[in-house]
Amino acid sequence: MKTVERQFTTISGVPVEPAYGPEDLHDLDPARDLAAPGEFPYTRGIHRDMYRGKLWTMRQFSGFATPEETNRRYLYLLAQGQTGLSVAFDLPTLMGYDADHALSEGEVGKCGAPVSSLEDMEILFRGIPLGEVTVSMTINSPAAVVWAMYLAVAEQQGVDWQRVSGTLQNDILKEYIAQKEYIFPPPQSMRLVTDTIEFGMRHTPRFNPVSISGYHIREAGSTAVQELAFTLRDGIEYVDWALERGLQIDEFAPRLSFFFNAHSDFFEEIAKYRAARKIWAHVMKERYGARSERSMKLRFHAQTAGCSLTWQQPYNNVVRTALEAMAAVLGGAQSLHTNSLDEAYALPGEHAVTIALRTQQVLAYESGVANAVDPLGGSYFLEKLTLETEAAAMDYIRRIDAMGGMIPAIDAGFPQTEIAAASYRYQREVEAGERIIVGVNRFQSDNQADGQPIELLQIDEASGKHQEAKLAALRARRDNGSVNRALSALKRAAEGTENTMPFLLDAVRAYATLGEICDALRAVFGVYTETPRL
Amino acid sequence: MSRPIRVLVAKPGLDGHDRGAKIIARALRDAGMEVIYTGLRQTPEMIVNAALQEDVQVIGLSILSGAHNAIVPRVMDLLRQKDMTDVKVIVGGIVPDEDAEALKRQGVAAVFQPGASLEAIVTFIRGAVAE
Numbered sequence: 007m008k009t010v011e012r013q014f015t016t017i018s019g020v021p022v023e024p025a026y027g028p029e030d031l032h033d034l035d036p037a038r039d040l041a042a043p044g045e046f047p048y049t050r051g052i053h054r055d056m057y058r059g060k061l062w063t064m065r066q067f068s069g070f071a072t073p074e075e076t077n078r079r080y081l082y083l084l085a086q087g088q089t090g091l092s093v094a095f096d097l098p099t100l101m102g103y104d105a106d107h108a109l110s111e112g113e114v115g116k117c118g119a120p121v122s123s124l125e126d127m128e129i130l131f132r133g134i135p136l137g138e139v140t141v142s143m144t145i146n147s148p149a150a151v152v153w154a155m156y157l158a159v160a161e162q163q164g165v166d167w168q169r170v171s172g173t174l175q176n177d178i179l180k181e182y183i184a185q186k187e188y189i190f191p192p193p194q195s196m197r198l199v200t201d202t203i204e205f206g207m208r209h210t211p212r213f214n215p216v217s218i219s220g221y222h223i224r225e226a227g228s229t230a231v232q233e234l235a236f237t238l239r240d241g242i243e244y245v246d247w248a249l250e251r252g253l254q255i256d257e258f259a260p261r262l263s264f265f266f267n268a269h270s271d272f273f274e275e276i277a278k279y280r281a282a283r284k285i286w287a288h289v290m291k292e293r294y295g296a297r298s299e300r301s302m303k304l305r306f307h308a309q310t311a312g313c314s315l316t317w318q319q320p321y322n323n324v325v326r327t328a329l330e331a332m333a334a335v336l337g338g339a340q341s342l343h344t345n346s347l348d349e350a351y352a353l354p355g356e357h358a359v360t361i362a363l364r365t366q367q368v369l370a371y372e373s374g375v376a377n378a379v380d381p382l383g384g385s386y387f388l389e390k391l392t393l394e395t396e397a398a399a400m401d402y403i404r405r406i407d408a409m410g411g412m413i414p415a416i417d418a419g420f421p422q423t424e425i426a427a428a429s430y431r432y433q434r435e436v437e438a439g440e441r442i443i444v445g446v447n448r449f450q451s452d453n454q455a456d457g458q459p460i461e462l463l464q465i466d467e468a469s470g471k472h473q474e475a476k477l478a479a480l481r482a483r484r485d486n487g488s489v490n491r492a493l494s495a496l497k498r499a500a501e502g503t504e505n506t507m508p509f510l511l512d513a514v515r516a517y518a519t520l521g522e523i524c525d526a527l528r529a530v531f532g533v534y535t536e537t538p539r540l
Numbered sequence: 541m542s543r544p545i546r547v548l549v550a551k552p553g554l555d556g557h558d559r560g561a562k563i564i565a566r567a568l569r570d571a572g573m574e575v576i577y578t579g580l581r582q583t584p585e586m587i588v589n590a591a592l593q594e595d596v597q598v599i600g601l602s603i604l605s606g607a608h609n610a611i612v613p614r615v616m617d618l619l620r621q622k623d624m625t626d627v628k629v630i631v632g633g634i635v636p637d638e639d640a641e642a643l644k645r646q647g648v649a650a651v652f653q654p655g656a657s658l659e660a661i662v663t664f665i666r667g668a669v670a671e
Binding site for chain 1: 553554555556557558559562563565566567569575577578579580583605606607609610611634636653654655657658659
C-alpha cells in the first residue's frame with residue numbers, strides 16, 4: 007500500500023492547527039460575538055435553557071410503498087416514542103405527476119409515499135390527530151398543492167388551522183442548486199413560495215411555510231461553508247420576495263425555519279450551526295431592520311449525512327450516525343432525524359429505523375450532552391472555527407449579492423459548479439487515500455459477518471398498481487364538473503397576481519389530482535430545464 | 541494511436557441526484573475518454589438515440605431511485621432493436637445484489653454499487669471496450 011502524508015484539515019478542506027489558544031481569538035469579543043445563550047446574536051443558542059426546557063423533536067423522515075403502508079409506519083413510530091412526523095413523498099409526487107402517469111412507471115412508492123390526491127392524504131393521516139402531532143413535509147415544487155391537501159385533511163378532522171403546526175420544506179432554490187426536483191422556472195416557483203408565506207402568515211400562525219435547506223446542497227457534495235452560505239443566501243432571497251409582496255419583516259420572518267446537514271466532521275459541523283445563527287441574526291437586524299427577536303432567531307432541523315453512510319460494513323453506520331447526531335445536539339438543533347444503518351442499500355427497515363430512533367434517545371437521556379447549553383462554547387478551537395466559517399460564508403454571500411441575487415447566480419450556474427468542483431475534489435482525495443473511510447478504502451474486511459446480514463425493506467411492485475386502481479376509481483366517482491371549474495379558476499389566478507392558495511384548496515377539495523393541478527400550472531407557468539454542466 | 545473511448549453518461553428516470561453521474565463523467569474525462577453527459581430525466585428512447593448519434597462504445601446509467609428494474613430492461617430492449625448490442629451498458633447506483641445479477645443476465649456489462657472506486661470503473665471500461 008502506498009503511504010500518503012497525513013493531512014490535517016476538516017472534511018471540507020479547512021486547515022487545522024495542532025493546538026489553539028487565546029492568541030487565536032484576538033478578533034473575538036465574547037459580549038458582542040457570543041453573548042449568553044438566548045441573547046443576540048444567538049451564537050450559543052436561541053434559548054436560555056435550551057434542552058432543559060424542551061428536548062429537540064425526534065422526527066424520523068419516512069414514507070414508502072403506499073399511503074396505507076406509510077400510515078402503519080407512522081403509527082408504529084409514534085408508539086415507539088417519536089415526537090413528530092416527517093413525510094417522505096415518492097418521486098412522481100415530488101415532480102407533480104400522478105401515479106398513473108407514464109413517467110411514474112417503476113417509481114411509485116420507491117423513495118417515499120405516493121400522494122396523487124386528497125384521498126391519499128386522508129389515508130396517510132388516518133388515526134393521527136393533526137391538532138396534536140406536528141408534521142414536516144418534504145415537498146418542494148408542488149409544495150403549495152400538497153400543503154392545500156394537508157390543510158383540507160385538518161379541516162375534515164375538525165382541527166382549526168390556527169392550531170395546525172408543522173413544516174413545509176417548500177425550498178425551491180436549493181432544488182435548482184442541488185437536488186434538481188423542479189417543475190416551473192425560478193420566478194414562477196418563487197411566486198408560489200411567496201403565496202404560501204403570505205397565506206401562512208394570515209391563516210396558519212404555527213406552521214413553518216418554508217424550511218430553507220442546506221441538507222441537499224451538502225449531500226450534493228458541497229463544503230460546510232458552501233452549505234451554510236448558499237442556504238442563508240436562499241433565505242435572503244425568500245425574504246426579498248416576501249417584502250416585495252408588501253409583507254412586513256416581523257410578520258413572516260419568525261416562521262422561516264432552516265434545515266442543515268449533520269456531517270461527519272464533528273467540530274466543523276458545530277461551528278457551522280453557531281455561525282448560521284450569528285449570521286442570520288445580523289442579517290435580520292441590520293439588512294432588514296427586524297425588531298422582533300423571533301425574526302432574528304434561526305431555528306433549524308438537522309439530519310445526519312446520508313452520503314456518509316457506507317455500503318461496506320453497514321453496522322459502522324450506527325456509530326457514524328451517533329457522532330453526527332451528537333454534533334447536531336451540541337450545535338443546538340430544534341429537531342433531528344438520524345439515518346438508519348441500511349440506507350446505502352434501501353429505504354430503512356423497521357428494525358434499522360428503531361435503532362436510529364434509539365440513538366437519539368440515548369443521546370437525550372443517557373449521554374448528559376443535553377444538560378448544559380452550548381457546552382463547547384469557549385473552546386479555543388471551536389470559537390476560531392466558528393469565526394472562520396462565518397467569514398468564509400459571508401464572502402460567498404457578498405459574491406452572490408454582487409451577481410444580483412440567487413436567481414441570477416443559479417442562471418449563471420455559480421452554486422452548481424462550485425458544488426460539483428468540491429464534490430469531485432473530495433472524491434479524488436478519497437481515491438488517493440488522503441481521506442480515509444473505514445471499511446471502504448481502509449480496514450476493509452472479507453468477513454461476511456461484517457457485511458450484509460441486514461434485512462432490507464422490499465417495496466412491493468404491486469404498490470404502483472394499487473395506486474393506479476385507486477386513482478381510476480376516484481376519477482370515475484368524483485364530480486368532474488367541479489374539478490374542471492376549480493382548475494379553470496386556478497389557471498386564471500395563476501395568470502394574474504392573486505394568491506393561489508385559496509384556489510389550490512378549492513381544487514384539492516374537489517379531488518382534482520396533483521398531476522391535474524400541476525398540469526394546469528405548467529400550462530400557465532411553463533417548465534424549467536437546466537443546461538447540463540459538469 | 542487509437543481514438544479515445546466515447547462514453548455517454550445518462551440520468552434516466554425522475555431522480556435528480558446527479559452527484560455520482562457528474563463525478564463519474566469528470567473522472568472518465570480525466571482518464572482520457574470522451575464523455576457526453578445527457579443531463580437529467582432522460583427516457584430510455586432519448587438515451588439510446590443519443591448513444592446512436594454520438595456513436596459511443598459505452599453507456600453509463602446512474603440510477604438512485606430504485607427504478608432500475610423498470611428502466612434498464614427498456615434500454616437493453618431498444619439497443620437490441622437498433623442492432624446496437626456492441627454498446628456496453630454499465631449501471632451505477634443503489635442496486636441490491638439480486639437485482640444486479642438479474643440486470644447482468646439481461647446483458648448489462650457491470651453494476652457498480654455504492655463505494656465502488658473510480659479507478660475500478662475506469663479499468664473496467666477500458667477492459668470491456670478492448671474486448
